[in-house]
Amino acid sequence: MDIKPIFLGLKQNKFMAMLMIIQIAFTMGVLSSSVLVATTTLQEWNVPSGIPHNDIVRISPEFFDDNQDVGQAMFNDLKRVKDIPAVINAAPSNAVPFTAENMIDVYLATEEDAQGFKTVVFESDEQIIDVLQLSLIDGRLITASDVVKGEIDSTPQSASEVMISQDMAKVLFGDDSAIGKTIWLAKSADPVKVIGVYSNFMTGERLNGRGKSYHSIIRPQVKWSLNQQPHYLMRVEPGTAVALLEDIIDVFYLERGRYINSSELLKRTQKRMYDGRGSRALTFLVLSLVLLIITGLGITGLTAFQVTQKRKQIGTRRALGAKKSDIMRYFLTENSVLTLIGLVIGVAVTLSITFELSEQAGQNFFNLGVLLMTALLLWVVNILAVWFPAKRAANIAPAIVTRGA
Amino acid sequence: MLRMENVSKIYRTELVETHALRKVDLHIKSGEFVSVTGPSGSGKTTFLNLAGALETFEEGDYFLDGQNVKGLSDDKLSEIRNQKIGFIFQSFNLLPDLPLFDNVDVPLRYRGMSAKERKERIEHALETVGLASRMQHLPTQLSGGQQQRVAIARAIAGDPLFLLADEPTGNLDSLMAQQVMELLEDINSKGTTIIMVTHDDQLARRAHRNIQIFDGQVSDIEKSVADDVIRSA
Numbered sequence: 001m002d003i004k005p006i007f008l009g010l011k012q013n014k015f016m017a018m019l020m021i022i023q024i025a026f027t028m029g030v031l032s033s034s035v036l037v038a039t040t041t042l043q044e045w046n047v048p049s050g051i052p053h054n055d056i057v058r059i060s061p062e063f064f065d066d067n068q069d070v071g072q073a074m075f076n077d078l079k080r081v082k083d084i085p086a087v088i089n090a091a092p093s094n095a096v097p098f099t100a101e102n103m104i105d106v107y108l109a110t111e112e113d114a115q116g117f118k119t120v121v122f123e124s125d126e127q128i129i130d131v132l133q134l135s136l137i138d139g140r141l142i143t144a145s146d147v148v149k150g151e152i153d154s155t156p157q158s159a160s161e162v163m164i165s166q167d168m169a170k171v172l173f174g175d176d177s178a179i180g181k182t183i184w185l186a187k188s189a190d191p192v193k194v195i196g197v198y199s200n201f202m203t204g205e206r207l208n209g210r211g212k213s214y215h216s217i218i219r220p221q222v223k224w225s226l227n228q229q230p231h232y233l234m235r236v237e238p239g240t241a242v243a244l245l246e247d248i249i250d251v252f253y254l255e256r257g258r259y260i261n262s263s264e265l266l267k268r269t270q271k272r273m274y275d276g277r278g279s280r281a282l283t284f285l286v287l288s289l290v291l292l293i294i295t296g297l298g299i300t301g302l303t304a305f306q307v308t309q310k311r312k313q314i315g316t317r318r319a320l321g322a323k324k325s326d327i328m329r330y331f332l333t334e335n336s337v338l339t340l341i342g343l344v345i346g347v348a349v350t351l352s353i354t355f356e357l358s359e360q361a362g363q364n365f366f367n368l369g370v371l372l373m374t375a376l377l378l379w380v381v382n383i384l385a386v387w388f389p390a391k392r393a394a395n396i397a398p399a400i401v402t403r404g405a
Numbered sequence: 406m407l408r409m410e411n412v413s414k415i416y417r418t419e420l421v422e423t424h425a426l427r428k429v430d431l432h433i434k435s436g437e438f439v440s441v442t443g444p445s446g447s448g449k450t451t452f453l454n455l456a457g458a459l460e461t462f463e464e465g466d467y468f469l470d471g472q473n474v475k476g477l478s479d480d481k482l483s484e485i486r487n488q489k490i491g492f493i494f495q496s497f498n499l500l501p502d503l504p505l506f507d508n509v510d511v512p513l514r515y516r517g518m519s520a521k522e523r524k525e526r527i528e529h530a531l532e533t534v535g536l537a538s539r540m541q542h543l544p545t546q547l548s549g550g551q552q553q554r555v556a557i558a559r560a561i562a563g564d565p566l567f568l569l570a571d572e573p574t575g576n577l578d579s580l581m582a583q584q585v586m587e588l589l590e591d592i593n594s595k596g597t598t599i600i601m602v603t604h605d606d607q608l609a610r611r612a613h614r615n616i617q618i619f620d621g622q623v624s625d626i627e628k629s630v631a632d633d634v635i636r637s638a
Contacts, residue, residue, distance in 0.1 A: 002514060005507055012502035012543075316498040319459060320559070321487020321515040323480045398486070399459040401498055402450050402571055 006334045013306075020302055020335075021342045024382065027295040028346020031288045032374040033353040036365045038284040041277055047213050050201035051097060051132045053266035055241055057248055058096050059232045065257025070224045071151055073255045077232060080251045086237040086244050091127035092222050092230035095120060098269040100204040106217065107184040108172060114187065117171055119215040120203040121162075121185060124233075125149075125222055129163075131235045132201055137166050139179040139196035146195075148221040152228060159221040163196040167214035185217070192219070205273055211363035233266075241265050292381055299385035303331060307393040314393050315400030324394035331390035332383060339382045343375050406566060406598060407433040407456070412465030414451050414621075425451035427621045428465070433567070433600065438593045440609035441602040443618035450571075452618060453602050457490055457569045458482045470566055487515050491560030491597075495572035497552040499544040499559075505531065506540040509559045516563060530562035531555075534588060550581030557588060567598035574608060586611060 010017045061077075063070065074092055081090045095102060105116025122128065125147045129136075141163070148159045162183070169178035182191045200214035207215055224230055232252075236244050242265065249263050307314070314327060322330075354365045409431040416423045425448050433439055443449045454460035455467065458474055461482075467474045469489055474482070486492075499508050509530055513523040531537045534554035536547075544552050553573060560568050573589065574582035586608060593599050601612060609615050617624045 005503060005511070005514070008504070008507055009500075009502040312498065313500055316494075316500065317511065317515075318483065319457070319486060319492055319498075320512040321483050323483045323515075325480075326483075326515060397460070398483075399454045401492070401494055402453055402457075402459065 003333065003337070006330070006337060010334065010337070016302065016306065017338055020299065020338045021345065023295055023298055024339055024342025024378065025345035025349060027291055028343050028375065028378055029349030029353060030291055031378065032346065032350040032371050033357070033365075034284040034288040035374050036350070036354055036367055036370055037357065038281040038288075039367060039370050040363065040365050041209075041281045041284075047202065047208070049097065049266075049270060050199060050214065051134070051266070052235065052238070053097070053270050055236055055238050056097075056131065056266040057234045057236060057241055057245060058262065058264060058266055058269060059234070059248060059252055059260060060096075060229075060262040061232075061252050061255070061258050062229055062261045063226055063258040066226060068226075068255075068257040070226060070229055071149075073258070074222075074224065074230060076255060077252060080254060081232070081234055081248060084244065084247060084251065086240045087248070088235045088237060089127050089131045090232055090234040091124050091131045093122055093124040093128060093233050094228070094230060095122050095203075096231050096233065096269060097132070097202055097266060098204055098273045100216070101206050103206045104185060106168075106172070107187055108182075110184055110187050112187075117168075117215070118207060118210060118212055119168055119217055120207060121217045121219050123219050123221050123223065126220060128218060128233070129198060131233050133235065134198040134201060137197040137199060138169070138177060139163070139194070141196055142218065142220040146220040148223070150223060152223045152225040155223055158190070159219050160190065160192055161195045161220065162192045163198050163218045163220075164194055165214050165216045166197055166200050167212070168216060169194070169197045171212075171215065185219075202270075205276060208273075208277075209363070210361045231262075241267075292378070295378075296381045296385040299335070299382055300389060303335065303386050303389040304392070307331075307389045307396075310393075311396055311400060314396045315398055318396065318398035319401045327394040327396075328387075328390045331386055331393055335382055335386040336379075339379055343378065346378075347371065347375065406435040406470060407431070407600075408468040409455075410466045410468075412455060412462055412467055414448075414455060414460070414462045415464075424621050426455065426462075426618075426623075429623045431616065431623060431625060433598065435566075435598055436593075436596055437614060438590070438599045438612045439601070439614045439616060440612035441600060441616045441618065442604060442606070442609045445604075447618045448621040449602050449604075449618050451621075452623070453569065453571055456600060457492060458485045483515075487512055488563065489566040491563060491565035491568040493553070493556050493560050493568060493570040493573045495575040497544070497549070497556045497576070499552055499555055501544055504541045504543055505536060505547075505555050505558075508544065508555060509562050512559065512563050526562045526564075527558075530558035533561065533592070534558045548581070549577050550584055553577060553581070553585050554588060557585070557592070561592060561597065565597075567600055568592070570599060570601040570603075572603055572605075573601060574603075574605065582608075 078090055081087050100120040103118055103120055106119050107114045107116055126142045126144050129141055146161055148157060164178060173181060178194045178197050181194045184191055202213050203216050207213055249260055252260055358365050409429050412426060412429040414426040416425055441449060441452060455462050469485060506527055509527045510523055513526060528537060531540055534557050536551060536554055574585050577585060589599055603609055
């Protein structure tokens with residue numbers, strides 16, 4: 001089957017051709033973008049957490065009694081939990097690994113056009129490094145004397161030294177040592193000095209989604225108020241976390257006027273994070289599938305409509321010597337031409353969408369293999385969508401030409 | 406060239422059997438111009454469909470150029486239609502999306518000819534029907550008579566064994582009908598066999614031979630007799 005008559009036919013049916021091309025291009029654009037995002041999301045499924053999450057418990061208590069002293073309660077809490085034999089260490093923290101969402105920009109300068117680097121700041125005391133089992137890569141660990149503690153309103157000063165994660169150091173300073181370098185946690189904030197670099201650990205989905213899972217800063221300060229109460233992270237003897245959880249919760253209930261908002265193993269926190277991620281990827285894939293089905297049905301409908309409209313023409317072709325296979329080939333080739341044009345436009349749309357998404361997320365979503373596989377899938381779906389109406393066309397009897405005027 | 410022996414065509418439904426053609430015996434020689442007439446519902450269209458290998462039949466034998474058409478596969482019948490028969494339809498049946506050149510090209514492409522040979526044949530056929538200058542026009546840009554001439558060009562381009570014309574002037578006014586008939590006669594005079602189904606007695610009379618179909622039965626009448634029969638009808 002030569003291509004020329006097909007192009008001539010399409011030229012005379014521009015509206016129908018455009019409709020199909022737009023449909024295929026749109027589907028390709030949305031489908032491949034979704035698949036690329038979903039694939040990228042799923043690819044990062046098993047990024048190591050960097051911490052012994054099976055042996056860490058998080059407790060997030062909350063006072064409902066406004067007359068309670070949060071600072072004193074924290075002191076009591078930490079003492080009580082550390083008295084439990086199987087609890088190895090505990091630390092208060094404003095954020096919890098896997099759920100740290102308070103993303104900020106950190107700067108190397110304060111000029112207006114200075115570039116910001118996404119990160120999450122963990123405010124905690126000197127025990128956090130041991131609780132999370134982070135290793136010291138460079139510089140020194142924070143000590144008790146570095147930690148600024150106090151009720152927020154009565155403690156205006158902030159810690160002037162911080163530790164940063166290995167990946168954060170690499171992004172900020174490349175191969176240079178980060179130790180002694182100055183950074184700003186906001187353009188208007190006072191500068192802080194890097195005193196140490198620790199091994200990477202996972203922060204939360206907002207940074208995961210940007211390919212910056214390990215960008216974090218630990219600031220040695222614990223500030224509280226009734227509106228901003230610390231979470232507690234406790235590392236326990238390996239394998240005892242599940243059995244200990246109830247005992248730990250009981251300890252926290254010894255303090256009056258509050259309830260436990262959240263209590264779980266970090267293993268569970270991590271699972272929730274992955275569940276959310278899985279749901280997101282699944283949503284993308286299901287939407288893609290629905291779109292694919294709609295497009296397939298749309299193409300089937302359009303082709304079936306054309307077949308009905310062109311019954312006499314198809315019969316004429318059959319009378320003039322076209323075999324059934326020639327008719328099938330005609331429709332499949334015509335569809336392939338439209339699909340090819342639609343795919344080319346769709347790929348351009350995909351590239352622009354993924355470029356924009358990658359820019360926004362700071363993560364490369366592009367994957368040539370996935371793009372080609374998506375195009376191939378769409379092609380196959382279109383062939384299947386055309387197959388049945390084409391088969392119906394091929395079965396039109398040539399004798400139709402002698403019926404009626 | 407074309408020989409039917411005891412050919413019958415029966416259309417069956419669950420309730421009814423309709424004998425559209427009954428035991429047709431017919432022999433058409435090369436170079437003849439044969440008209441086929443008969444009232445509505447007599448079986449003309451069925452005869453046309455069988456003669457054109459557009460439909461299959463269950464009883465009898467139909468030899469085209471020595472080859473029995475009966476029982477051939479759908480693909481084989483397509484080949485026979487493509488290579489041995491030139492169709493001319495009442496409503497022209499040109500493909501509206503294709504320029505004249507490409508309309509004439511349709512059966513030649515199915516034959517798998519080289520582009521060069523196709524081009525030569527198309528140009529020659531369109532010259533024969535006087536439309537060489539309008540090759541790139543679409544059918545809708547032509548009058549009915551011109552469209553039928555394109556259909557004739559399409560039919561003769563493949564140099565078929567015979568032309569099968571189904572009411573070729575049925576949709577034309579008398580002047581255009583006259584022109585088309587003259588064209589067919591001219592083509593016939595150069596050796597091409599023509600079988601023309603028509604209900605127009607005047608046209609039928611211009612053929613060498615008239616075949617009449619009544620109630621599915623064929624009476625084959627030589628021209629000398631045919632004129633009398635038609636006149637007295």
